[in-house]
Amino acid sequence: MADTEKKPGFFARISRSIRDMRGEMKKVVWPSRKQILNNTLVVLAAVAISAIFIGGLDSLLGLVVRFVLGR
Numbered sequence: 001m002a003d004t005e006k007k008p009g010f011f012a013r014i015s016r017s018i019r020d021m022r023g024e025m026k027k028v029v030w031p032s033r034k035q036i037l038n039n040t041l042v043v044l045a046a047v048a049i050s051a052i053f054i055g056g057l058d059s060l061l062g063l064v065v066r067f068v069l070g071r
């Protein structure tokens with residue numbers, strides 16, 4: 001018979017996955033509080049600008065539809 005490698009058990013695989021995950025988490029470079037605040041403000045500003053643009057476009061197209069339909 002050929003040499004067969006024994007497959008690790010379920011708990012051994014889970015344990016290895018957790019060890020690997022912990023090792024990867026140590027490599028993560030977390031953003032500073034200032035970076036988080038700055039990025040949050042940029043996202044909020046982008047959302048607000050998008051909402052204003054979409055709301056204005058919706059109102060304009062609503063007026064066009066009402067004009068075309070004669071209501």
